[in-house]
Amino acid sequence: MQQIQSGCGRRATPSVLLSLTHPNKELFLRQRALLRKAVPAGFPSPADDYVQQRLSLDEHLVQHKESTFFMRVSGDSMRGLGIFDGDLLVVDRSVRATHGCVVVAVVDGEFTVKQLLHTPEGKVLRAAHPDYSDIPIMPEQDFEIWGVVTWNVHKHTP
Amino acid sequence: MQRAIALVDCNNFYVSCERLFQPKLEGKPVVVLSNNDGCVVSCSREIKELGIKIGTPWFQLRDIARQYGIVSFSSNYTLYADLSNRVMSLLSQFSPDQEVYSIDESFLDLTGIPGRHGDYGQQIRVTIRRCVGIPVCIGIAPSKTLAKLANHIAKKQTMYRGVCNFNAMVAAELDSLLSGIEVGEVWGIGRRITSRLKMMGIHTVLDLKRAPAKRIRAEFGVVTERTAAELNGECCLELEGVTSPRQQIICSRSFGSLLSSLSDLEQAVIAYVSRAAEKLRSERSVAGGIQVYIRTNPHRERDPQYRQSILMALSSPTDNTRLLCHAALTGLRQIYRTGFSYQKAGVMLTEILPASARPRSLFDDIDAQQRSASLMSTLDRINRRMGSGTMQLLGEGLRKDWAMKRGSLSQRCTTEWGELPSVQALVECRNGKRHE
Numbered sequence: 001m002q003q004i005q006s007g008c009g010r011r012a013t014p015s016v017l018l019s020l021t022h023p024n025k026e027l028f029l030r031q032r033a034l035l036r037k038a039v040p041a042g043f044p045s046p047a048d049d050y051v052q053q054r055l056s057l058d059e060h061l062v063q064h065k066e067s068t069f070f071m072r073v074s075g076d077s078m079r080g081l082g083i084f085d086g087d088l089l090v091v092d093r094s095v096r097a098t099h100g101c102v103v104v105a106v107v108d109g110e111f112t113v114k115q116l117l118h119t120p121e122g123k124v125l126r127a128a129h130p131d132y133s134d135i136p137i138m139p140e141q142d143f144e145i146w147g148v149v150t151w152n153v154h155k156h157t158p
Numbered sequence: 159m160q161r162a163i164a165l166v167d168c169n170n171f172y173v174s175c176e177r178l179f180q181p182k183l184e185g186k187p188v189v190v191l192s193n194n195d196g197c198v199v200s201c202s203r204e205i206k207e208l209g210i211k212i213g214t215p216w217f218q219l220r221d222i223a224r225q226y227g228i229v230s231f232s233s234n235y236t237l238y239a240d241l242s243n244r245v246m247s248l249l250s251q252f253s254p255d256q257e258v259y260s261i262d263e264s265f266l267d268l269t270g271i272p273g274r275h276g277d278y279g280q281q282i283r284v285t286i287r288r289c290v291g292i293p294v295c296i297g298i299a300p301s302k303t304l305a306k307l308a309n310h311i312a313k314k315q316t317m318y319r320g321v322c323n324f325n326a327m328v329a330a331e332l333d334s335l336l337s338g339i340e341v342g343e344v345w346g347i348g349r350r351i352t353s354r355l356k357m358m359g360i361h362t363v364l365d366l367k368r369a370p371a372k373r374i375r376a377e378f379g380v381v382t383e384r385t386a387a388e389l390n391g392e393c394c395l396e397l398e399g400v401t402s403p404r405q406q407i408i409c410s411r412s413f414g415s416l417l418s419s420l421s422d423l424e425q426a427v428i429a430y431v432s433r434a435a436e437k438l439r440s441e442r443s444v445a446g447g448i449q450v451y452i453r454t455n456p457h458r459e460r461d462p463q464y465r466q467s468i469l470m471a472l473s474s475p476t477d478n479t480r481l482l483c484h485a486a487l488t489g490l491r492q493i494y495r496t497g498f499s500y501q502k503a504g505v506m507l508t509e510i511l512p513a514s515a516r517p518r519s520l521f522d523d524i525d526a527q528q529r530s531a532s533l534m535s536t537l538d539r540i541n542r543r544m545g546s547g548t549m550q551l552l553g554e555g556l557r558k559d560w561a562m563k564r565g566s567l568s569q570r571c572t573t574e575w576g577e578l579p580s581v582q583a584l585v586e587c588r589n590g591k592r593h594e
Binding site for chain 1: 182183244247290571572578581582584
């Protein structure tokens with residue numbers, strides 16, 4: 001014992017000594033860790049009874065998780081409705097597209113985001129940009145409403 | 159009450175998944191290839207019309223592909239799994255009893271559901287198509303075996319508009335349909351039994367249905383007898399409900415090229431363990447053992463062949479990637495032999511239990527366990543948020559020479575923030591010319 005103590009120098013703490021003399025050093029360290037675990041004590045929080053699940057943006061934005069997809073906007077033709085280049089669209093396929101809905105449509109095989117309007121002349125897709133004219137939907141045209149845009153997520157920090 | 163079992167099967171599932179995010183491929187010939195782009199695993203109707211079958215090696219199709227403008231994809235299982243989960247989850251709302259049979263097939267028990275089941279089937283079909291965008295066909299019948307055949311007919315014969323209900327048919331109508339299907343199409347009747355049945359003069363499904371049960375049992379045993387009983391409308395195979403928690407998690411892949419050095423194999427094994435451990439943690443489970451296996455390519459007959467596996471027990475069940483890797487690598491070094499060209503490696507986590515049921519020992523180092531648990535959950539969070547593979551063990555290697563060949567992989571549109579589908583909001587002038 002004396003030898004070990006001198007070998008460790010004067011600042012050796014008792015637990016180090018113990019560990020060195022312990023027949024199984026690893027076992028000792030594990031036991032010590034177990035004994036050191038804090039035991040919960042003190043007063044219970046007065047708010048315990050009132051704890052609720054924190055708000056989840058995911059649950060708020062996604063009503064139907066099976067039919068909801070996310071898409072990235074490319075271009076600025078919808079800025080009049082607050083949809084900008086790089087925005088994240090929440091698109092729900094289960095929602096019925098009605099007059100005034102912002103939709104993701106497939107026109108000639110490409111995804112495009114537009115506002116759907118029912119006019120006396122029939123359905124049209126309208127961009128929210130002055131430089132842009134309406135696309136009337138012709139019966140013979142390759143066209144499909146892919147989904148309805150339910151939310152738009154725009155990032156404000158650079 | 160008559161049993162009504164529906165089999166819902168997605169049409170050309172992998173191709174339909176690819177088309178959902180690339181609508182311009184609608185109506186074009188599309189194939190999806192197996193891992194390492196080996197052979198065709200899913201093809202569109204246009205491909206089937208060219209006489210190309212599932213399983214055809216891709217290299218044999220190069221010329222015809224150029225000629226017909228065939229679009230090929232590497233298999234994007236990440237995307238298919240997500241879309242499959244969406245389909246299955248929606249289907250579960252249509253029946254209290256569901257058996258998910260495969261990635262693209264599910265049985266539903268419609269027994270006792272009021273109304274005409276054919277109409278109900280159409281409603282299911284429309285819902286899946288609208289909500290997930292995947293076309294499905296449905297077969298309804300008093301047994302699972304018949305439901306499979308009803309589905310087969312719903313797929314082949316367009317007059318049924320995707321839903322074929324055997325229960326709504328009179329016996330003569332059903333029998334005439336069954337007489338038009340080869341006996342080999344029946345669920346559970348393999349190639350061997352088919353050829354023996356044909357020698358007995360049983361060629362069509364109807365022949366098998368009408369064959370004397372005793373004779374079938376004497377020739378083929380009780381399983382085939384049960385199949386014949388199911389063809390007669392007797393429900394012998396019940397739906398297997400919720401699968402018990404998994405017993406094992408497997409991650410194995412063929413390499414993009416043959417590997418011979420231990421260090422290359424180590425990298426691959428570390429990557430597979432990382433993937434399996436991530437899956438393990440996502441299910442809040444721990445594993446008590448890990449099996450590692452390696453093998454050469456059995457199809458290169460002139461090469462020396464070697465295959466070996468080893469099971470490593472863990473001192474206590476864990477979900478820690480580093481501990482699992484350590485065990486797997488120790489095992490790999492024991493089974494590795496020089497002088498072989500390895501084609502495939504795999505790892506399997508075994509003795510899986512819920513983390514909450516992990517046996518504790520008095521000597522567990524709780525501090526270290528908590529530190530490692532928070533390290534692992536941080537790792538998983540980063541990879542979920544920034545894309546899988548953002549943070550990995552360095553041992554997995556950065557060059558990944560062993561990685562699968564997936565030359566034409568589509569984007570993981572539903573699981574990676576960086577791979578979302580892009581939707582155009584380009585500004586067009588009135589004269590139709592695009593700028594921006």
